[in-house]
Amino acid sequence: MTTTAIVLASLAETIAFGRQLGRAARPGDIITMTGNLGAGKTTLTQAIGQGLQVPAECYITSPTFSLLHEYPGRMPLYHMDLYRLADEEEIEALGFEDYLYGEGLCVIEWPERLGSLMPAERLNINLRFAGETSRSVELTGYGDGWRARIPPLLAPAAE
Numbered sequence: 001m002t003t004t005a006i007v008l009a010s011l012a013e014t015i016a017f018g019r020q021l022g023r024a025a026r027p028g029d030i031i032t033m034t035g036n037l038g039a040g041k042t043t044l045t046q047a048i049g050q051g052l053q054v055p056a057e058c059y060i061t062s063p064t065f066s067l068l069h070e071y072p073g074r075m076p077l078y079h080m081d082l083y084r085l086a087d088e089e090e091i092e093a094l095g096f097e098d099y100l101y102g103e104g105l106c107v108i109e110w111p112e113r114l115g116s117l118m119p120a121e122r123l124n125i126n127l128r129f130a131g132e133t134s135r136s137v138e139l140t141g142y143g144d145g146w147r148a149r150i151p152p153l154l155a156p157a158a159e
């Protein structure tokens with residue numbers, strides 16, 4: 001487990017970082033996002049969608065009520081928001097495990113609800129308010145795969 005701290009000083013920086021994440025994503029990747037309400041998890045996911053080439057007409061909206069949205073892109077994007085779920089039993093009942101180990105990129109807001117279903121291999125992105133438009137971000141790679149993949153994510157984005 002390795003943690004790298006970065007600052008996303010503006011909305012534009014968050015979007016550039018998200019695009020980079022989307023470009024670097026591989027089928028079966030899982031990104032969990034932690035942080036308070038309004039920290040920027042859905043905003044970052046929208047930018048990941050751009051990097052994944054999700055068509056602009058497939059506007060990425062918060063799955064707070066539907067729990068899961070799926071979008072077409074270079075690979076499918078499965079976007080979950082588990083805020084409203086009580087526990088992992090509910091997640092099992094909904095069949096979400098199929099998405100965790102599917103062929104797309106899985107982005108999960110409020111992954112705390114996963115309990116014992118928390119995947120061993122994942123990138124966790126923790127977002128914290130550092131100012132009105134500034135966010136402190138911790139990137140933690142769980143599992144061997146992510147360790148080497150974090151530094152290239154931070155290289156200046158080739159726009």
Ligand SMILES: Nc1ncnc2c1ncn2[C@@H]1O[C@H](COP(=O)(O)OP(=O)(O)OP(=O)(O)O)[C@@H](O)[C@H]1O
Pocket residue numbers: 008009010011012014035036037038039040041042043044062081109132133134135
């Ligand atoms: N640097 C930044 N990064 C991300 N969002 C920012 C930044 N600066 C300002 N914002 C704004 O903060 C808000 C973040 O809201 P968003 O819905 O993405 O949060 P969230 O973490 O998904 O919240 P929730 O837990 O309710 O789902 C947006 O209105 C966004 O424009």
Ligand SMILES: [Mg+2]
Pocket residue numbers: 041042043062081109
């Ligand atoms: Mg959200």
